[in-house]
Amino acid sequence: MRRTTYIQALNEALREELQRDEDVFLIGEDIGHYGGLFRVTRNLLDEFGEKRVLDTPISEQAFMGMALGAAIVGMRPVVELMYMDFTLVAADQIFNQIGKYRYMTGGLLKAPIVIRGQQGGGKHYGSQHSQSVDSLYAHFPGIRVVAPATPYDAKGLLKSAIRDDNPVAFLEHKMLYFTRGEAPPPEEEYLVPIGKADVKRAGTDLTIATFSYCLLQALEAAETLQQEHGIDCEVVDLRTVEPLDTETVWESLAKTGRLLAVHESYANCGVGAELVARACEEAPHLLRAPARRLGMAPVSIPVSRALEEEALPWKEEIIATALEMSRR
């Protein structure tokens, strides 16, 4: 093992998959000559050339649609959206076309496309560059949704996403890019399977089910809850939002009896609401207290750091909610 950043892990995953399969190509804005706004695709143009790393005009609908066209004849496009907020610009191609293509064609065609990019708040980018779109993607059938929180998971899941025959929304987080973690060196190849959650902290009193940058906030909150309040939280990193690995969550719930779902997309109609609903439907016997969810406040995300922090469902809010749930 060695220490690496989240960005480096992503870069290595892309490099390895470009080497492994000549049908893989990258397409997006500023990804080639510039190396990507966040440097995720750095040096890949030099190494693989302009037929594998394609710089596009600012035409999200067209290049998203082109990715679909190439994918249905067996290519494996990896599309970068500079900000995942631009999902909304390319929404017809993503949800009406890519997500439905296999179904509408009765299974005659498949669309192995990875749509990747960073989402989330914390850097004061405001309303159109800070949104989290995991719940949005998960709402429509036909697209896998992956949101890793550690460099290890990011690399292993990105490689799995590129090899998957389904469209995959691969959601990175701008607050995770420069975080470091352990991962095997490039010569030791590994994959992380899509659809499997991972218990990142074992505990007995309360299950926090979360993903992406909220995982780091939840782990910090769990430390505080342990040290200052004697509450022992188990933190489940969902890693994949579609499909949800409820089996792992219910296993945790069997120990703790309490479920708190946390994410940065809106709480309203979100992944957390879904998880809580499924707990009520599928595992009510495991719940010793009402399940809860935390998400972004129902506001357009403000720039001012004072307001943005208020809107985000981060550490302090997780602690406060966990305390309320534990008193019951």
Place this chain on the structure above:
Amino acid sequence: MKQADTASAVPQKTDGRAEPLAQKDAQTEGSPLPASITTDALPSESKSAIDVPELDADLLLEMYRKAVLIRLLERALLAAAEEGQIGGAMHTAIGHEANAIGAAYALRPGDYITCTYRGHHHGIAWGMDPGRSIAEVMGRSDGFAKGKGGSMHFVSPEHGMMGANGIVAAQVPHAAGLALASQLRGERKVAITFFGDGAMFQGVMHETFNMAAKWKLPLIFYCENNRYSEMTPIWRTSSIEDIYLFPRAYGMATMQIDGNDVEVVHAAVSQAAERARSGDGPTFIEGITYRLAGHMAGDLETYRPEEEVEKQQAHEPLTVLRKKLLARGVEEARISETEAEVEETIDDAVSFAEASPWPDAAETYLDVFTGPTSEET
């Protein structure tokens, strides 16, 4: 290719400002307005003068067979819709046949096509089976997509038919992606995408024009200009007189042709395909045509006078092709025989579709995801 001079055909403006579009209607009669934008100009009044080689009479008869097949299939579908056998939106291509047929015979096996929801004629021209096509429209299990796609989503990869689309212009970047795949893999496959004049005003169309021209994609943009965006005539929506001028701004080769004459379409698409295969990039073809039936089954057609439709009958694709066959010495008896054979084919196709079972309920949940972990939803 000889491109006719277009400047003289554009009405002179007196003060440099755009004319109010509402006045265009009144000016149409006797005015030199181009075929692009008037609803009663005949497709033969289109502007690009291209060399049109005569096709072999036997090939023309084969094309005629296809044209009649499409026409009768569409009529059978309209009848079935009236009987309540078909739900949803169904858009027929009666009057558009030559655009699809001329193009299909100009391209090679292995080439790709995407098209709009008015796409039955493309499917049939590209070789899709009429019985399975009707079954698909009726939502039966023998349809190409097991009844999941229906009228607006004809698809048959084995014929190069990579999908019709329910969203106006959405299929255009898909064809660009197919062309991109061909280019990246060093193949010599060409992609063609069909769309209507209404699609000219979707943003993704212009995004794709730019990228296709910039990247010299082996792609043919084929606009079937029937002069109506659904129920609205194009002179009410277009900011310029001739829609083939839009892609010119992106540096693309363009042609405006008679889309109701299979030989003209064949010649234009052949030229465009040659350009694409030589690495010289995309071509925009504006095929002037006319939709003789409603926008969709059940359209009341209150937006156009009967005389206009009547006038267009004089230059509709089957009439044009039939005359051509007779002029080339094909006997009337052979033509009638062909027509009778096609009628029988369509009767059989309808019977096949009506006998096709409904899909199993379990089919509802299949084809959402694929792969080792995932036929579950």
